[in-house]
Amino acid sequence: MILQPVNSSKQMTEERSxxxxxxxxxxxxxxxxxxxxxxxxxxxxxxxxxxxxxxxxLMDAYDVKVTMQDALTEVxxxxxxxxxxxxxxxxxxKLFTSVGHAVLKGLLNPAAAKxxxxxxxxxxxxxxxxxxxxFSVAAKALDTxxxxxxxxxxxxxxxxxxxxxxxxxxxxxxxxxEVWDKRSVQNFDETAVSRGALKGCIVRRxxxxxxxxxxxxxxxxxxxxxxxxx
Amino acid sequence: xxxGQGSPIVFVQGxxxxxxxxxxxxxxxxxxxxxxxxxxxxxxxxxxxxxDTLVHHFEVxxxxxxxxxxxxxQKLSLETSGLR
Numbered sequence: 001m002i003l004q005p006v007n008s009s010k011q012m013t014e015e016r017s018x019x020x021x022x023x024x025x026x027x028x029x030x031x032x033x034x035x036x037x038x039x040x041x042x043x044x045x046x047x048x049x050x051x052x053x054x055x056x057x058l059m060d061a062y063d064v065k066v067t068m069q070d071a072l073t074e075v076x077x078x079x080x081x082x083x084x085x086x087x088x089x090x091x092x093x094k095l096f097t098s099v100g101h102a103v104l105k106g107l108l109n110p111a112a113a114k115x116x117x118x119x120x121x122x123x124x125x126x127x128x129x130x131x132x133x134x135f136s137v138a139a140k141a142l143d144t145x146x147x148x149x150x151x152x153x154x155x156x157x158x159x160x161x162x163x164x165x166x167x168x169x170x171x172x173x174x175x176x177x178e179v180w181d182k183r184s185v186q187n188f189d190e191t192a193v194s195r196g197a198l199k200g201c202i203v204r205r206x207x208x209x210x211x212x213x214x215x216x217x218x219x220x221x222x223x224x225x226x227x228x229x230x
Numbered sequence: 231x232x233x234g235q236g237s238p239i240v241f242v243q244g245x246x247x248x249x250x251x252x253x254x255x256x257x258x259x260x261x262x263x264x265x266x267x268x269x270x271x272x273x274x275x276x277x278x279x280x281x282d283t284l285v286h287h288f289e290v291x292x293x294x295x296x297x298x299x300x301x302x303x304q305k306l307s308l309e310t311s312g313l314r
Binding site for chain 2: 032033034035036060061062063090091092094095096097098099100101102103105106
């Protein structure tokens with residue numbers, strides 16, 4: 001669009017060019033178009049004539065759509081009114097275009113936007129916060145060299161090295177009552193209940209429950225043969 | 231306003247008073263996303279926007295030296311259009 005600042009085919013000095021730019025409202029080279037200015041002057045390609053910037057050039061600078069340019073020009077011509085230059089007071093089209101692209105990019109590809117957000121959040125976290133809370137507790141304990149029982153025991157409880165028996169059994173597998181019986185008897189604290197009192201409570205039924213002041217027990221299967229052991 | 235699934239997307243361009251007037255008119259259409267493009271000399275005292283960026287026209291590939299405020303209730307990553 002514009003034009004090397006020359007005068008009589010001679011390149012103007014930078015100082016003189018700047019002076020003329022400010023005094024006459026001209027722009028040159030890669031200068032940007034002053035926002036909100038309705039009238040601007042430019043040099044033509046023959047380097048001799050100074051003229052006003054054409055409205056269509058100004059519309060181009062403000063990213064007014066070609067169809068809208070035609071409409072504005074047509075209204076001005078048909079009604080014999082000056083061309084409305086109100087567009088210089090509005091935001092240029094490229095701003096809206098970029099906003100629209102950003103919105104659609106986020107809405108049409110939410111997974112990518114979510115991933116980008118997670119990356120940003122993770123980058124803002126401290127290194128020890130990225131890992132699980134268990135490791136965070138252990139790391140803090142190691143940092144402070146305080147490995148007392150109060151710190152270690154909760155970690156040992158959460159990080160169990162024993163195999164998970166329940167996970168190894170299928171959901172629909174038959175219940176092994178024998179293991180259940182042995183486990184119930186082994187866990188029974190016989191010191192809490194006297195042998196005589198226990199004998200009095202046992203009846204010849206398949207399922208019996210006991211209650212003691214300290215704890216409650218549920219015996220899966222007890223029959224007469226089991227009672228003989230007491 | 232852009233038609234689509236869910237809440238509408240509303241772009242508002244203009245002054246603070248214009249934005250507030252539009253908000254009153256669309257009170258029953260709570261927008262999923264709201265973008266306000268306004269002049270840099272506006273007094274921007276509204277709340278609820280996570281994005282409040284002054285964007286120069288040339289930063290998005292434009293040819294003027296003007297700058298406008300892009301305010302949004304969602305995070306936006308503006309890119310140059312590449313058009314000249």
